[in-house]
Amino acid sequence: MDSLEHKLIGDGDTNVIFLNGFRMRYDSWDKVYPSVAESSKVLLLNRAGVGSSAKAQVPQTGNVVTDSIRNTASQAGMKPPYVLVSHSLGGIFANLYARLFPAEVAGVVFVEAPHPLEIIEQKKIQPPLLLRALNDGAKRLEKLFDKYKFSEDECIYETIHQLEAAGEFPDIPVSVVTGGKKMPIVPQQAFDLHVNFQAKLLELSGQSKQFVCEHSGHFPQITESDAVVAAIEHSLGLIRGANRSMLNTCAK
Numbered sequence: 001m002d003s004l005e006h007k008l009i010g011d012g013d014t015n016v017i018f019l020n021g022f023r024m025r026y027d028s029w030d031k032v033y034p035s036v037a038e039s040s041k042v043l044l045l046n047r048a049g050v051g052s053s054a055k056a057q058v059p060q061t062g063n064v065v066t067d068s069i070r071n072t073a074s075q076a077g078m079k080p081p082y083v084l085v086s087h088s089l090g091g092i093f094a095n096l097y098a099r100l101f102p103a104e105v106a107g108v109v110f111v112e113a114p115h116p117l118e119i120i121e122q123k124k125i126q127p128p129l130l131l132r133a134l135n136d137g138a139k140r141l142e143k144l145f146d147k148y149k150f151s152e153d154e155c156i157y158e159t160i161h162q163l164e165a166a167g168e169f170p171d172i173p174v175s176v177v178t179g180g181k182k183m184p185i186v187p188q189q190a191f192d193l194h195v196n197f198q199a200k201l202l203e204l205s206g207q208s209k210q211f212v213c214e215h216s217g218h219f220p221q222i223t224e225s226d227a228v229v230a231a232i233e234h235s236l237g238l239i240r241g242a243n244r245s246m247l248n249t250c251a252k
Helices: 063-074 090-099 116-122 129-145 158-164 190-202 225-251
Strands: 005-009 015-019 041-047 080-089 103-109 174-179 209-213
Touching: 005 063, 041 063, 063 090, 063 158, 080 090, 080 116, 080 225, 090 158, 103 225, 116 158, 116 190, 158 174, 158 209, 174 190, 174 225, 190 209, 209 225
Parallel strands: 015 041, 015 080, 080 103, 103 174, 174 209
Antiparallel strands: 005 041
16 A cells, blocks of 8 residues: 655654545644654645545545555654644544544544434535535546545545444543634534534543634634644643653562
């Protein structure tokens, strides 16, 4: 399996992997990762078909995507445990990764990431006519040029089934970053549903905390990057504190 396009920077005591949203490049984290890299080793990557990463050759189900992330981290010389910082659909893969390989994940930061059940419920909401027409037109173009064959989006229900079949989410630090501002094209019903399911993400762990970015929509890592950095540092602080306690216990 070929590794994905990636960049490794920083040299700290924690290893952080950034997982982008659907079809987004790792430069979507440009306002966030430099601060994190001051005290952590950071891996940025582009999933299949994005940036210079090769097009997918097999359906991009969650198991396939998590394997590609693990493979890329290994080839980059980064060793677990990792802190997974994930935006949007990237959060589904972070959720699955933590369940499949709990020993490899020290914490997860969800940035405007959906709860798996939210994806199912959102599909039931009919989008505005203009947005529906744009989506249908984009899908017809994709099928014509075949750039995104085996798309993560087309495999999403299989990914959710894989997530449901995976183990329990580990009791690790979880930060949930939620945009508090409804985007103009998003129906109120869809926004309210999203807000409700953001609260359900907090139930994944007993070490969870929510950070609401009141002036941001779906991209707080761009519009309120300092708040996203604070959420990441919150989880890193809990992890470092736990590591120090463990070392002190072992030294006695």
